[in-house]
Every structure is written in structure tokens, then in C-alpha cells.
Amino acid sequence: xxxxxxxxxxxxxxxxxxSKNLVDSEVIMTQLKGNDIExxxxxxxxxxxxxxxxxxxxxxxxxxESIDTILRxxxxxxxxxxxxxxxxxCLSERYKEDLVKDIPEVDAFFGTxxxxxxxxxxxxxxxxxxxxxxxxxxxxxxxxxxxxxxxDRPCSFCAIPLMRGKHVSTPIxxxxxxxxxxxxxxxxxxxxxxxxxxxxxxxxxxxxxxAELLEKLSEVEGIEWIRLHYAFPTGFPEDxxxxxxxxPNICAYLDIPLQHGSTNMLKIMRRxxxxxxxxxxxxxxxxxxxxxxxxxxxxxxxxxxxxxDFEEMLSFVERMRFERLGVFTYSHEDNTHAGTMxxxxxxxxxxxxxxxxxxxxxxxxxxxxxxxxxxIQKVLFDxxxxxxxxxxxxxxxxxxxxxxxxxxxxxxxxxxxxxANVKITxxxxxxxxxxxxx
Numbered sequence: 015x016x017x018x019x020x021x022x023x024x025x026x027x028x029x030x031x032x033s034k035n036l037v038d039s040e041v042i043m044t045q046l047k048g049n050d051i052e053x054x055x056x057x058x059x060x061x062x063x064x065x066x067x068x069x070x071x072x073x074x075x076x077x078x079e080s081i082d083t084i085l086r087x088x089x090x091x092x093x094x095x096x097x098x099x100x101x102x103x104c105l106s107e108r109y110k111e112d113l114v115k116d117i118p119e120v121d122a123f124f125g126t127x128x129x130x131x132x133x134x135x136x137x138x139x140x141x142x143x144x145x146x147x148x149x150x151x152x153x154x155x156x157x158x159x160x161x162x163x164x165x166d167r168p169c170s171f172c173a174i175p176l177m178r179g180k181h182v183s184t185p186i187x188x189x190x191x192x193x194x195x196x197x198x199x200x201x202x203x204x205x206x207x208x209x210x211x212x213x214x215x216x217x218x219x220x221x222x223x224x225a226e227l228l229e230k231l232s233e234v235e236g237i238e239w240i241r242l243h244y245a246f247p248t249g250f251p252e253d254x255x256x257x258x259x260x261x262p263n264i265c266a267y268l269d270i271p272l273q274h275g276s277t278n279m280l281k282i283m284r285r286x287x288x289x290x291x292x293x294x295x296x297x298x299x300x301x302x303x304x305x306x307x308x309x310x311x312x313x314x315x316x317x318x319x320x321x322x323d324f325e326e327m328l329s330f331v332e333r334m335r336f337e338r339l340g341v342f343t344y345s346h347e348d349n350t351h352a353g354t355m356x357x358x359x360x361x362x363x364x365x366x367x368x369x370x371x372x373x374x375x376x377x378x379x380x381x382x383x384x385x386x387x388x389x390i391q392k393v394l395f396d397x398x399x400x401x402x403x404x405x406x407x408x409x410x411x412x413x414x415x416x417x418x419x420x421x422x423x424x425x426x427x428x429x430x431x432x433x434a435n436v437k438i439t440x441x442x443x444x445x446x447x448x449x450x451x452x
Contacts, residue, residue, distance in 0.1 A: 022052065023051060023052070023063060023064055023136075023137075024051075024052040024053070024054065024061060024062040024063060024064065025046055025051060025052070025053045025054070025062060025064045025065075025066055025136060026053075026054050026055075026056070026057045026062035026064070026065050026066070027039050027042065027043060027053065027054070027055050027056070027065075027066045027067075027068060028056055028065065028066070028067045028068065028083060028087075029055070029056065029068045029151070030067070030068060030069050030070045030076070030079055030080050030083060030103070031068075031069070031070025031071075031072065031076055031080075031103070031104065032070065032072070033158045033205065033207050033243075034158075034160055034207055034208075034209070035068050035069075035070060035103055035104070036151060036152070036158060037148070037158050037159075037160045037207070038068060038102075038103070038126070038129075039055065039068045039151065040148045040149050040150060040151055041129065041148060042066070042068075042102075042129060042132065042133070043055060043149040043151070044144055044147045044148055044149045045129070045133055045138060045140060045141060045144055046133070046136065046138055047149060048138075048141045048144045048147075049133070049137075049138035049139060049141070051136065051137075051138055053149075055149075055151045056151075060095060060096075062096070063096055063097040063098070064096065064097060064098040064099075064100070064136065065087045065090075065096050065098070065099050065100070066100045066101075066102060066132075066136075067080070067083055067084055067087060067099070067100070067101050067102070067103075068102050068103040069083075069084070069101060069102065069103035069104060069105035069106055070103065070104050070105060071103070071104035071105035071106075071107070071108045071109065071173070071177055072104065072173070072174070073342065073345035073347070074345045074346075075345075077105055080103075080105045081105070084099075084101055084113070084117055084120065085117065087099045088117055088119035088120060089119075091119050092119060098121045099119065099120050099121055100120070100121055100122050100123075100124065100132065100135060100136070101113065101120050101122075101123045101124070102123070102124040102125070102126075102128070102132055103126060104126060104174075104177040104178070106123045106124055106125055106126075107125035107126045107127075107176075107177045107178075108173065108176060108177050110123045110125065121135070122135050126177060126178055126179075127179065147195060148192070148195070148196070150196070150199065150201070152412070153396055153397070153412075153430070153431065154199070154200050154201070154431060155200060155201060155202045155203060155394065155396075155430075155431035156201060156202065156203035156204075156205060156239075156394075156396075156412060157196050157201045157203075157204060157205070158204075158205045158207050159189060159192060159193060159196070159204045159205065159206050159207070159231075160184070160207050160208060161183065161184055161189055161206050161207070161208045161211060161214055161227065162181055162182060162183045162184060162208035162209065162210070162211065162213065162214055163178060163179070163181070163182045163184075163208070163209070164178045164179040164180045164181045164182050164209060165178060165180075165181055165209035165210050165213075166180055166181045166210070166213065167210055167213075167246060167286075168284045168351070169273075169283060169284055169285060170282065170283045170284045170316070170350060170351040170352040170355075171273075171283060171313065171316060171344060171345075171347065171350060171351075171352045172347070172350060173347045173348070173349065173350050174209050176349055176350075178209060181209070181210060181213050181216075181217060182217060183213075183214050183215050183216070183217050183218045183223075185218060186215075186223070186226065186227050186230055189227065189230075189231065190230050190231060190234065193231050193234045193237060194234055194235075196237075197234055197235060197236035197237050198236070200236075200431070201236075201237070202236065202237065202238045202239065202394065202431070202433075203237070203238065203239040203240075203241065203394060204231065204237055204239070204240045204241065205241045205243060205411060205412075206231075206240065206241065206242050206243060207243045207244060208243075208244055209244065210244060210246045211224060211242060211243065211244050211245050211246075212224065212245045212246040212247075212248075212249055212250055212251060213246065213249070214227060215227070222249065222251040224242075224251050224254050225251060225253040225254045225256070225257050228240065228242070228254060228257045228258070228261070228264055229257055229261070232257075232261040232263050232264055237263060238263050238433065239263060239265050239394065239408060240261075240263055240264045240265060241265045241267050241269075241408075241411055242254075242258075242264075242265075242267070242268055242269065243269040243411070244269055244271065245268060245269065245270045246270075246271070247270055247272055247285075247287055247291075247292055247295055248285060248286040248287045249286075250270075250295055252298065252302075255298070255299060255302035255303055256302065258302075258303050258306070259302055259303050265408040265409070266303050266305050266306040266307060266408060266409065267306065267307050267309070267408060267409055267410075267411070268299065268303075268306060268307075268308050268309070269309040269310075269411065270299075270308060270309070270310055271310060271311045272292055272310045272311070272312065273285060273311065273312060273313050274312060274313060274316070274319075274323075274327055275289055275292070275312070275326055275327035275328075275329070275330025275331060275334075276289060276319075276322075276323040276324075276326040276327050276330075277289045277290070277326075278318075278320075278323055278326075279316060279318070279319055279323045279327070280292075282316065282317070282318045283313075283316060283352075284351060289326070289330060293330070293333070293334065296308065296334055307337035307338060307408075307409035307410070308334075308336050308337055308338070309336070309337065309338035309339070309340075309411070309414070309415065310336050310338070310339055310340075311339070311340045311341070311342060312327065312331075312339065312340075312341050312342070312371060313341070313342050313343070313344050314327075314341060314342075314343055314344065314359075314364050314365075314367035314368045314371065315343050315344040315359035315361075315363060315364025315367060315368075316344045316352060316359070317344070317352055317355035317356060317357055317358055317359070318355065318358070319344075319359055319367075324367050327371070328370065328371065328374060331371060331374055331375065331378075332374060332378075335378050335382070336375070336378070337379070337382055337409060338379075338409075338410075338414075338415050338416070339371070339372075339375045339378075339379075340414065341368040341371045341372055341375075342368070343361070343364035343365055343367075343368050344357075344359065344364055376443045376444075377443075379416075379443050379444060380441065380442065380443045383416070383441035383442065383443070383444075383445075383446055384441045386438045386441060386446060387438050387439065387440065387441055388437070388438065389437070389438055390435050390436065390437050390438075390451055391407045391418065391435070391436050391438060391446070391448070392407065392408065392433055392434075392435060392436075393405040393406065393407055393418045393420075393433065393434055393435070393436045393448075394406055394431075394432075394433050395428050395429075395430055395431065395432060395433075395434065396412060396417075396430065396431075397430060398422070398430065401421060401422050402419040402420060402421055402422060403419070403420040403421075403422060403426075403428045404417050404418070404419055405417065405418045405420070405428075405434075405436075406418060407446075416444050416445055416446060417444075417445055417446070418436055418438075418445070418446045418447070418448055419445055419446070419447050419448075420436060420447075420448055420449060420450060421447075421449075426450055428450070434450055435450070435451050435452070436448035436449065436450060436451065437449055437450075437451045
């Protein structure tokens with residue numbers, strides 16, 4: 015028996031994929047700690063003898079990253095560097111049978127809804143009294159708040175319902191309690207996430223109830239920013255716009271993945287809307303919340319996308335002038351509707367189209383940023399890097415959006431996790447530069 019197996023177990027959790035996965039990892043960490051099991055998140059040292067890999071299975075590149083990570087730790091187990099390797103999350107949910115056969119070094123695989131079984135494998139009890147508690151792995155001043163699980167949408171390209179199941183909303187009182195717990199730990203910014211936040215409440219309350227949820231969360235003492243992600247455009251609850259405009263601690267920010275700007279492609283993608291309806295919605299959002307920053311994502315190269323469809327999307331992006339935008343190239347997914355179609359856009363064309371969209375967006379982003387020169391912005395500071403204090407405005411979500419850089423100078427001091435007013439002095443495509451003001 016190796017000497018290290020006589021030591022007390024320590025679990026290292028590796029999180030891959032989206033922020034929703036990160037929340038799942040934080041919940042597992044909380045349960046393990048509640049069972050007096052030492053746990054760490056993405057530790058760089060090799061002090062942990064048990065590794066749990068929380069995987070992503072959304073697109074090819076994410077699946078490959080998950081597989082590569084599993085293989086790396088399977089090899090570490092073979093070499094005696096770790097004792098146990100467990101795998102959970104979306105890839106495990108979707109491809110468990112294949113993974114069990116292909117990577118026998120892994121001790122056990124668990125899906126997205128098997129936390130009690132996973133804990134049992136780690137000699138831990140599932141403690142219901144810890145529901146709502148979280149060990150935060152992000153910077154201590156912001157945290158993700160998952161308001162629902164699963165998705166009922168029939169989008170052609172998406173396998174999330176296969177991995178995460180049907181939409182299930184978390185009750186408002188539970189979310190308020192979670193927000194209060196986070197605020198008590200020093201969290202100042204809540205990032206609301208779900209597979210589809212637009213659908214929130216329909217299963218629990220018989221109506222879309224996102225507006226009431228936002229109102230209740232805005233009353234939680236200590237929370238200074240609330241940021242909404244992943245709002246589906248079809249059936250968008252417009253009453254949330256009044257709440258956003260009224261409540262000062264709800265950020266003038268909306269993440270609304272639109273996926274395409276061609277009516278033909280939106281129909282093929284099963285998005286339940288048209289370009290005309292989408293444009294009307296964008297105009298309504300900007301009318302109700304005039305200074306709002308809209309983030310969206312688009313897909314290039316979906317089966318059936320013609321050159322005309324793509325040109326329509328380019329024109330759409332040019333007209334809508336989104337403040338924030340990301341682009342994915344289409345990835346063929348098993349057991350989806352699009353997966354039954356011919357993947358008829360060559361990879362190089364998909365990438366070329368994505369590059370063209372981002373080239374257009376760079377120019378739009380630079381123009382929007384340059385308009386902020388001379389203005390004073392409230393900034394939440396996240397870190398120090400390369401001679402700068404680095405923060406964000408209310409128009410920017412962590413890791414995906416623009417940042418504000420303030421040079422570190424002898425008479426300048428900013429505490430990480432604090433807000434400060436910054437006068438913007440310069441701008442680039444994706445960053446603002448500024449100086450502190452009183």
C-alpha cells in the first residue's frame with residue numbers, strides 16, 4: 015500500500031465549460047467541506063489524492079478538452095500520482111457508456127443530476143441543510159446565481175436538453191436566501207444564469223416571473239450589481255425592462271443569445287422568431303433601458319446557411335450595433351435535429367464567416383468605446399495585472415466582456431473588490447483606459 019493512501023483524503027475539483035458547471039462544482043465543494051473532507055478547486059500542486067473532473071459536452075472543442083483532461087488524470091492515476099479519478103457533468107451524462115469502455119482507469123462516471131451518488135462515492139453524505147450554501151471559486155466580490163436548470167427549447171443545434179433535462183425553475187424564496195448568504199460573504203455582484211432565463215417561473219408559477227425575481231433580488235442588502243445572462247429572445251418577458259430601468263442595482267446589461275440574423279436561418283435553427291421580430295425586440299429593449307449594453311452570440315456555418323443568409327446576418331450586426339458580441343462556428347452534435355442534416359458548410363468557410371463578423375464587430379466596439387472617452391464610469395475592480403488595476407463597468411460581465419485599465423501609480427491605490435469612479439481617457443476595441451476621480 016502506498017504511504018499516501020494512509021493520509022486523509024483531499025479532493026481536487028477541475029471545472030470545465032460554462033458558469034453553470036462552475037456553480038455545480040461549488041455546490042459539490044460545499045457538501046464535501048460539510049462532511050469534513052478537504053477540497054480544493056483546480057489546485058496547481060499535487061497534494062490531492064482524489065480528482066473530480068466536472069466536464070463539458072457542448073461543442074466539439076469543449077468535448078475534446080474534457081476528454082484530454084480525463085486522459086491526463088487517468089495517466090496520473092496509472093503513475094501513482096493520484097489514487098482515485100471521478101468524472102461528472104455534461105460529457106459524462108451524455109457519453110457515459112462510451113467513456114466507461116474507453117477510459118477504464120476512471121473509478122466512476124456521474125451525470126448532471128447525480129450529486130448524491132457522487133458524494134456517496136467520495137464517502138460523503140448529501141446534507142440537505144447545506145442547500146443554498148456555496149464555496150465561491152470566483153473572486154470573492156462576485157458570484158453566479160443559477161436560477162433554473164435544464165431547457166425546454168427545441169433549438170436545432172443544441173444538445174443541452176439531452177444533458178441537463180427539462181427546464182426546472184428554482185423558487186424565488188430559495189434564490190433570495192442564496193443571494194443573502196452570498197451577500198453575507200462579501201459578494202457585491204450577482205450574475206444570474208440559466209440555460210434559459212427568459213423561461214423562468216413558467217413551470218412554478220404558471221407565468222414568466224423573471225421580473226418579480228429581479229425585484230426581490232434587488233432588495234437584498236449588500237448586492238450592488240445584478241446582471242442577467244442567457245435570455246432567450248422568443249417569449250421575452252418585457253416587464254423585466256421596467257424593473258431594470260427602475261432599480262439602480264440591476265445592471266443596464268442583457269445577455270441575449272440571438273444565434274443568427276437571417277429569418278431563413280432562424281427558422282432552420284428552430285428559434286421560433288424572425289429577424290424582423292428580433293430587431294423590434296432590440297429596439298424595444300433600448301427604448302425602455304436607453305443606456306443598456308446588449309451582449310449576444312451568433313453561429314456561423316449551421317447546415318443550410320447560404321452566402322445570402324450570411325450577408326443578411328452581417329447587415330443585421332451592422333444595423334443593431336451590439337455593444338458586446340461573440341461568434342461560434344457550428345459544431346455537429348449527435349441526437350440533435352441539425353445533426354440529422356448534412357453539415358454542408360466547409361470548416362474553412364465557417365471560420366472565415368466568423369472572422370468577418372468579428373472584424374465588423376471590432377469596428378463597432380471601438381466606436382462605442384471611444385464615445386465613452388471623457389465620461390466618468392463606476393468600475394468594480396477584479397485584479398492587478400501588468401502594471402494596471404483591472405476592473406469592469408456595469409456594461410461588462412467578467413471574463414467575456416470589456417475591461418477598464420487604470421495604471422498603477424505612486425499616489426493611486428485601489429482595493430480589489432471595491433468600486434471606484436474612473437474618468438475614461440482612452441479606448442481600444444475591447445478595453446477602456448482611465449484615471450481615478452473623487
